[in-house]
Amino acid sequence: INYLFTIATTCGVENRMEDGKITKALLKTRSGEFDIESIHTLNLRDCGLSDLGCISECTQLERLNLSRNDLTKLNKLAGLGNLSSLNLSGNRITNPEGLQALESLQSVNLAGNLIGSVNSLRCLTALDKLEDLRLHDPVRDLSNPLCHSNTYRKDVLDMLPNLKVLDGERILGLGSDVFSMCREIEESLERRQDVNSQQSSNPSPWVSNDYFEPTTKFEESRLGDAKEQLEALLSSCKMAVKKSEDVFVKLKKSTK
Incomplete structure (x- = not known):
């Protein structure tokens, strides 16, 4: 209990002394690592952070949670070349500029920020490995101004065609x-x-x-296409079953 109290107190003291800036002492306290270059996973949720400070020195960091802070700028994340998962939900980010330097980034949560247009996400096009993006989270009631557009999902997917998951919904695969x-x-x-x-x-x-x-006939809609594909799949399954039965009969005869 005393150990946990010390950690909580240290975190609070560091936040007050550095005015919301990430320090080496804070990183060591929250991770339990003596050497910040050895940190692989870090949770800095709800620490009142407004400055990323020396976070770039965590060169081996793979998973980072910065949710529920007061962050507006992300340029200091440059240098985290191994980072694959990043949670930035619940901050005050208007433009995710700086994320383009995170070449290993696969998943990023930007729900609950102040991103006003799809063009503000242009920097994400440099991330070839990015597969999972969240801008809207109805469960936690977190969103962005751009999500009010009826076409934002289409616009995001047009810009980032490699995405497999958008807002928790699987797009590809x-x-x-x-x-x-x-x-x-x-x-x-x-x-x-x-x-x-x-x-x-x-x-x-x-x-x-x-x-x-409806102006579009069912047969001409995507639902009609899906129906035809399903029927074709069922037909191929039946043929496969019939073929398997024939092979089984031949094998049974040959063993007699």
Whole structure:
């Protein structure tokens, strides 16, 4: 208990003395490492930080949590060439400039900041290994001004085509088709509900009977494509099963 109290007290003292600046003493206290170059994982959540200080000296750092602080500038992260996971949620960042130097970065959480446009994320295009980006977190009620745009997801994915996960939702790889199909079904149901509501509240006898029907035929939509792909997959499965049964019968005859 005394050890934990000492750690908490030291952290508080360092924060007050250095005005929210990361110091070597703070790094050693929070990591338990005597040599800051040996730190691989570091949690500096909710420490009132506004200056990254000497964080760049943690050259072996791989996972870093800086959430719930007062950070605005990220340039001092340069030098963390081994960093793969970074949590910056709940800060006051308007532009993630500086992250482009983190060549090993695979996952970054920027939810709950002040990023106002997709163009502010342009620096992230230099990160070839970046696969997981979070700008919006509905569970923790964290977001960014740019997320209010109806097209922000498309715009982000157009800019960062290598992303596999955006806002916790898988975009590429296993499961991406399921997510896409579920979203499209939800949107289709919402449109249908809106149409039904309009029909019941504002009847329009002067329009044609098919006026309120969806303009895109099911067969021409992505749902239709998914249906065809599913049918093709089922057909190939049936053929594989039939082939396996034939092979089994031949093997059974040859063993007699």
